[in-house]
Every structure is written in structure tokens, then in C-alpha cells.
Amino acid sequence: MNQSGKSHALTIHDNRITRYLFLFSIFLMTLTGFGQMPIYKRYYMADIPGFGWLADFFITRYVHYLGAALLLAMLSYFLFDYFFLHRKNLKITRTGFLRIALLGGIVVTGVLFVVKNFPVHYFSHDVIILLNLCHLGFVMSFLFASMYCLIFKKKWTIVR
Known part of the structure; x- marks a missing residue:
């Protein structure tokens, strides 16, 4: 607490480095995730200089995996930061x-x-389609919810 009685609790937006890393990982995952579908080649976006790599399935897949590793690291950091340092000062909205x-x-x-990509595991085609639709549904819902929160200035956490 400072002299005015307000808490110095950190939120996700207070640390610029973590905020920009999180936003970069979300952007990278969205860009390469849509690259898994052949939309960049189909709609000639891959013909724009510098964007040719978006039409290559394997490049976008491996970059997606790298982005997923970054995203998991960021989510782990935020989880431990909240539970071990800021749980008493912050409330999740x-x-x-x-x-x-x-x-x-x-x-x-x-x-x-x-x-599913490991050779020892087999998922039926119906499960793969359901998994794909659920993943895409979660992603689109997250992007729309994030856009709503950005427009209406909704925060992840508030000070207790």
C-alpha cells in the first residue's frame, strides 16, 4: 500500500514486456493457426512479398508450435504470479x-x-473433426471476447 491507501498490485497490463509478449504470442498463434487452413494461398495473400511462408503448411505448423510454447510459458507465468504473489490484492473479473x-x-x-500427431495414438475422423471445430470455436470466441473487453475497457483483474 502507498500513502494514499491504494495497492501497488500488478496486473497483466502493468508490465509492458509481459503484455507485449502475450499479445505477440496471441497474434502469432492466430496468424499461423489460420495458416493451417489454406486461406493464404487461396486468397493470394501469400503472393504479397514476405508472406510466402504463410502458404507452407509445415512452416506455419512449426511456427504455431513455437507460438504455443511461448503462450504456455506466458500462461504459466501469469498463473503462478497471480496465485503466489497477487491473490490477496487482485480479484479476477x-x-x-x-x-x-x-x-x-x-x-x-x-x-x-x-x-493426435503422435503415431501411437489414433483418433477417429469424427473425433478429429469435433476437435477441430471445438478448437476453432474456442479461438474465435476468445478473439471476440477479447475485442469486446478491449472496446469496453474490461480488465482481467481488479484491485480488491
Whole structure:
């Protein structure tokens, strides 16, 4: 607490480096995730100089995996930071819980996609289609919820 009685609790937006890393990982995951579908080649966006790599499935896949590793690291950091340092000072908002739940769905379906790629595991075609639709649904819901929170200035956490 400072002299005015307000808490110095940190939020996700107070540390610029973590905020920009989180936004970069979300941008990278969105860009390469849509690159898994052949939309960049189909709509000639890959013909723009410098964007040719977006039409290569394997490049976008590996960059997506790198982005997923960064995103998981950032989510782990935020989780431990909240529970071990700021739990008494911060309260997660309803929109924060919504975004956390959507990110959880994205992570779970993404991990199942990685498991599906291992040769020892077999998922039926129906399960793969359901998994794909759930992953895309979670991603689109997260992006729309994030846009709503950006427009209406909704925060992840508030000071207790």
C-alpha cells in the first residue's frame, strides 16, 4: 500500500514486456493457426512479398508450435504470479474468468491435436473433426471476447 491507501498490485497490463509478449504470442498463434487452413494461398495473400511462408503448411505448423510454447510459458507465468504473489490484492473479473476458460479450452484442444500427431495414438475422423471445430470455436470466441473487453475497457483483474 502507498500513502494514499491504494495497492501497488500488478496486473497483466502493468508490465509492458509481459503484455507485449502475450499479445505477440496471441497474434502469432492466430496468424499461423489460420495458416493451417489454406486461406493464404487461396486468397493470394501469400503472393504479397514476405508472406510466402504463410502458404507452407509445415512452416506455419512449426511456427504455431513455437507460438504455443511461448503462450504456455506466458500462461504459466501469469498463473503462478497471480496465485503466489497477487491473490490477496487482485480479484479476477467475470470477463477475466471468461477469457481464462476460453484459453483453457484452446490449450486443451491444442494439446489433444499434438497428441493426435503422435503415431501411437489414433483418433477417429469424427473425433478429429469435433476437435477441430471445438478448437476453432474456442479461438474465435476468445478473439471476440477479447475485442469486446478491449472496446469496453474490461480488465482481467481488479484491485480488491
